[in-house]
Amino acid sequence: MKKLITGLTLAATMAAGAAFAADYPEKAVTLVIPYGPGGASDLAGRALSESAKPYLGQPVTVVNKPGAGGMNGARFVTESDADGYTLLLARVGMALTPAVNPQASVDWDAYTFVGALEATPMILAVKSDAPYETVKDLTDAVTESGGRMAYAASGATSIDGFTVQTLLSDAGLDPLTAATLVPYKGGGALATALLGGHVDFLAISAGSLMPHIESGDMKALMVFAPSRMDNLPDVPTASELGYEQAGQVTGWSALYAPKDLPADVVAKWQGVLEQVATDETWLTLAERRGSISTVGSIDMPAYAKAQYELFNGLAKKFGYIPE
C-alpha cells in the first residue's frame, strides 16, 4: 500500500513536472540587464526581448539592474527562483569580474548557461588628426612618451581596460605604467573624451565608436574580434597583427539563468534562440549595433570557462591579484 502511495505521489509529481514543461511560459518572462539603459547591453537585451516574443508566446520584460560591474543584476538573477521566469542578459563582465576580483559576489559558473547571443567587437581608435597610422606607430609613441600618453577606459580591470593593457603587454611594455588610464563611465563619455582630445587613444566597444569612425572624426587602427568587421574591411584584427593576448579579448552577450534551471525550460529557450538566430528583426538590430550574432554557434559553458581563465590569467600576470 505504502509503495503504491509513493508510486502515485511520484507519478503525480512527474505529471506536474510534465505539465509545467508543456505550459512554460505561462506569464511574462523577466530579462535582467545588469547595466544601465541606453548602452550596448541594454540594446542587446531589448532586441532579444523583441525578437524572442513571437517564438516564446509570452512577452519578455526588460529590467535594468546596474551597479558593481554588472554583479548587482547577476546576483539578483542567481538568487531568483530557477523557474525560467527570471533570466540574465550576460555580458563578458559575468566572466571577467569574478576572474579579476576574488570578492565578486557571483562566480562565473553560478548560472545555467542557456546560450550565446552575439559577439561585440572592440575597436582601437585615435583621433583622425593624430599622427598614427598603424598600431606600431601608436605603441612606438607610447614607448617614447614614458607613460605620459593617456587612454580612456571604464576601469583598470574592465573589458575596455584589458583591451589596451593586453596590447601594451603584447608590445613588450608594462601594461600598468606604459600609458595613463583615465576612467570614464559609459561608452558615450569614453567616446567624448577622445573626440575632445582629452585622451590620446582608447579601445572600446564598436557600437560606441562606429558613428565617429564613419564621420571621419576618429581612425580605427585595429579590431578586437575573431574576424575583421564587415563595416571596416581594411582594419586588421589583433590576431592578424600577431598580438596574442589582445587577440583573445572581445566583447560578447549570452543568455544566462539561475543554476539548476529545469531541462525542459532550457530546451524551450534553446528552441526559441534557434528561431531567433535567423529572425530578420534580430539580425538587422544586431547589424545596427555593430555586433555579430553568435546564436547557436558557440558552446557557452566551455566559452565562459575559457573567458574566465583568460582574464584570471591576465589579472595574475598584470598583478591585480596574487598568483
Place this chain on the structure above:
Amino acid sequence: MLNDILMALQAVATLENLLIMIAGIWGGVIIGAIPGMTGTMAVTLALPFTFYMDPVPSILMLVALYKGSTYGGSVSAILIKTPGTASAACTALDGYPLAQQGKAGKALNMALYSSVTGDFISNLSLIFLAAPLAILALRVGPPEYFMLMLFALTTVAGVSGNSLLLGLVSAAMGLLLATAGEDIYGSFRFAFTEDMQAGLSVAPVLIGLFALPELIKMIVMRAAPDNETAKLGDQKVSRAEFMRSFKSILRGSSIGVIMGAIPGIGPSAAAFFSYGEAQRSSKNGKNFGKGELEGIAASESANNGACGATMIPLLALGVPGDVITGVMLGAFMIQGLTPGPLLFQTNIHEIYMLFIGMLFSSVLLFGAGKLTMRMFSYVAHIPQTLLTPTVLLLCLFGIYSISSSMFDVTVLLIMGCVGFGMFLLNIPAAPFLIAFILGPMIEDNLRRALAISRGEPGILLSSPITWVFAALIIFVVTLTVRREIHKAKERKGEVA
C-alpha cells in the same frame, strides 16, 4: 532650404504626430509631478513602443516625455514641497512658501511660463547654435568640468537660509554620502553591504530628504493641516511680475542651454547654478527662499532650458550626455539612424521634422501644464488625513518601481529620518541634495584631471575656461564671507 522646411512641416504636422506628442508631454508632466517617478523612468519605459513607430515620432515622443517630466517636477515641489524630480529642488525653496501664503496658483503659473520660455529658447539654440555649442562642449575636459561644477557648488551659500555654517554642514554631509559605492577606479567606499557597492541613487535620497520629513512632521508633531496650501485660486502672474523676473528667465535659459550642451551635466545642476546666480545678482536676492517668484523663474527656466540642449551633443556629435539621451541614442540606432555630423547630411529631412516637432512641443507643454494645474487643484479638496498617506504610498511604490529594489526603499526611509533630524536641528536640506548631486561630478573630474597631468595640480588652471571659473569662485566666496562678517557685526550691534 525653404522648400525642405515646408516639406518637413507637412510631414510632421499630422494628427497622429500631434497626438503622440500630446500624450508624451502630458504623460511626462504627470509622471514628473508624482514623487518618486522620474523622467528617466518614463523615457526608459516608453523605449519599447518606439520599435513600432517611425523614427521622427518616436524621438519626438521621448523628447516630449523628458520635457514634460522636467516641468512636472515643479508641480509637486510647489504644492507639497516634494520636488517630483531632482531638478525642481530649488523650485520648492520658493514655491512652497508661496503656496503657504495662498499663492500656489501664482507659483505654478510662474513655473510654467519660465519652463515654456526656457524650453523655447533651448529649442532655438538646438536649431541655430548646435554646431558652435557642440564644439564648445567638446573643449570642456576634466579640468574645465571640475572648475565649472565647483562653481555650481557655491550655490550652497545661497540656499543655506539663515545660517551659512549649517548650510555648509549640510553640504558636507551630502558630499560625504555621494562618495558611497564604487569610485571611478573601482575601489569601494562605505560598501558595507553588497547593495551599497552600487552607491545611492538620487531619487530615494531626494524623496527621503524632502517628502518624508513633511509627512513625519504631520504625524509626530500633529502639525495643523493647512488646507490653504493646495488651493490654486485665480492667481495669475501679472505682466509686471513676469517682466520683473524676465532677466532671471533669460539668464536661466542661457545657463540651461550651455550646461545642457555639455555632456553629463543635465537639468539638475543647471537649475542649481541658475538659482544661485539669480540670487546673487537680483535686486530681490534677499527674498529668495521666502517665496520669491523670481527664484522659481530662475530654477524652472534653467532645467527646461537644459532639456532641448542635451540633444545638441547627441545630434551634433553622436554622444549621449546622460541616461535619457543614452536611451534616445538607442532609439535612433534601432530606427537605423546614427546621430552625429553625418546625420545632417544623410537625413536632413528627419532633422528638420524633429526641429519643427520640438518647436510644437513647447506650445503643447504650455497647454498640458495649464490642464494639469487644474487637475491638481482638485488635490486641494482631499483632506490632509487622506492625502498624507497617499503621498507616502506613492513615494514608496514610485521608488520601488524604479529598479524593483527594496534597498532603495530602505534608503528612502533612512533618508526620511535623517531629513527629519535635520529639520529639528534647523539644518537646511537643499545644500545636502545639491552637494550629493554635484559631488560625484566634482570628484570624478578632479581625479581624471590629475590622472592626465600625472598628479600635477597646475592642470586645473591650464585653459581660459578654467581661469574664468576660478575667478568667479574667488569672487563669490569673497562676497559671501564679507556678507557673513557684516551679518555678524549687525548681530553684535543688536546685542550691545
